[in-house]
Amino acid sequence: MKKLLVIVTLAIGLIGCSNGVVEQKEQVIKVGSIGVNGVQRAKKDKNIVIMDTRSYDEYNGWDLDGNGINGHIPGAVNYPTSAIKDGNVEKALERKGIVAGNEIIIYGKNTETMKDTLIEKGYIVSIFDGGVEKWAEELLSFEKLKRYETIVPVSWVKDLLEGKKVIHYDGRSVKVFNVGWSEKGKPHMKEHIPGSYWMHTGWVEEGPLWNRVDDNKIKAELEKEGITTDTLVLIYGDPMAAARFGIIAKYAGVDDIRIINGGLKAWKDAGYPIETEMKIPEPVKEFGATVPQNPELIVDLPKAVELLKTEDGDLISIRSWKEYLGKVSGYDYIKPRGRIMGSKWGMAGSDPWHLEDYRGMDQFHMRPYTEIQKMWKDLKINSENHLAFYCGTGWRASEVWFYAQAMGLERISIYDGGWKEWSETKETKKKVLKGEPKVLNEENFIN
Structure with a gap:
C-alpha cells in the first residue's frame, strides 16, 4: 500500500483551573493508493472499511456506464459522493458502522471529494487504484441487490420514455404514476416527470380503517387508469404512497411494478426536464384477470x-x-x-x-x-x-x-x-x- 503522509497542525483549546492555554498538536493522516491485492487483504481486517462512492443504483447492480459491471465489491459499504450534500456526514458514517479509528479504502466516482471529506473527519483514507474496473479485470466476483431491476434509476426511466433501448425491459406497454394524497392532484400540477399520470391513494384505499377498497373497485380503478396485468407500471412521488398503490396493484395481478429510485428529486438533480400539464390516461376495457391474482x-x-x-x-x-x-x-x-x-x-x-x-x-x-x-x-x-x-x-x-x-x-x-x-x-x-x-x-x- 502506497501512502502519502500529510501533517496537519491543529490548535486545541485546553480549559483548566487557571487561564486557558492553547497547545499545538500534530495529527498524522495517511493518504494514498492501494491495489487489488491490498483490497483483498483489507477485506480480512475488521478495522478497515471498503467504501463504494458510486450511486445507490450502481451499488445495487445497475450498469450505468455500460462496462458490464453489475454490483459492488463484496463487503463494501455504499456512500455516494453525491450524497455528501444530503445530510450529516457523521450520521451517514454511523449508519454504515464506521467509527473513529477505522481505516477506509474508497473506490468509485469523485473519490477525491470523498477522500477530502473523510480526511477532514480524521479518517485514514486510501483510494483503490482502478476501482471496480480493475476488480473486474482480475475476474473477481461482485455482489448486488438480488432483484435490483425492480428499483430503477431515473436515467433508465428517461431512456425508456424516449424510446431508447434499455435492459430489463421486454417491450410491453408502460405507464408512469406520480402517487400521493390529493384527489385533484395538486402536487402533480406543480411538477412531475413528463408523461406521468397522477394517482390519488384514496382511489384504492378507504376509511375508517384505510384498508384497500374491495376487489371489484380495485379492478375498476386499474382499468380506469389504463392498467392491465401486462402493463409495466413505474411509480414515484411520496415513496410510501407510491408503494401503497404499488402493492395493491401487485395484489390485484399487475405483473411488473417498479419503484423509481430517488423519484422526482433524483430526476431534477440529474437536470432532466419536468412537466406541469395534467394528463388523463386512456382507460382499458379489461384488466385481464380476476382480482386478486396474488392474495x-x-x-x-x-x-x-x-x-x-x-x-x-x-x-x-x-x-x-x-x-x-x-x-x-x-x-x-x-x-x-x-x-x-x-x-x-x-x-x-x-x-x-x-x-x-x-x-x-x-x-x-x-x-x-x-x-x-x-x-x-x-x-x-x-x-x-x-x-x-x-x-x-x-x-x-x-x-x-x-x-x-x-x-x-x-x-x-x-x-x-x-x-x-x-x-x-x-x-x-x-x-x-x-x-x-x-x-x-x-x-x-x-x-
Missing part, C-alpha cells in the same frame, strides 16, 4: 393472528420507537397506543410521516440494502420466516415490502389493517403491549 401479498386480521401463533411467522412493526413503546399513537385519528403483542420492531423513522431507517440520506432513495440486512440481523428478524410488515394503516409497511422483495425475500406480505385495525377490533384490542420490552423482539403472543 398472499396482503394479509387481513385473522391471518395476522395466525402468523403470531406459528414458529415461522412474524408481524414486523414498521413504526417509530415512540409508537412501538406506546408513548404516542402516531396519528390524530388513531387513539389507542401500544404495539401488537408478539410483534417485532423493524425500525422505521422519527414519526409516522418519515422512514429514515429505510432510505438514503436524501430520503428518496432506497437505503443501501446491505445496511437494511445488518439492521434486521441486529433486530433478530429472520428473513427466512413469513414476514408480514405493518404500520399504522399500511403506507410505511408497503414501502418496506418493496425493498424486501428487491432483496429477494420470498415469504413477505403486509398486514393491511395495521395498528389501527388491531387496536380498534374487539377480538384483538386487548392483545397489546406498552413500555420497553425486557428483551427486544423476543415477546410472545398469548392466546
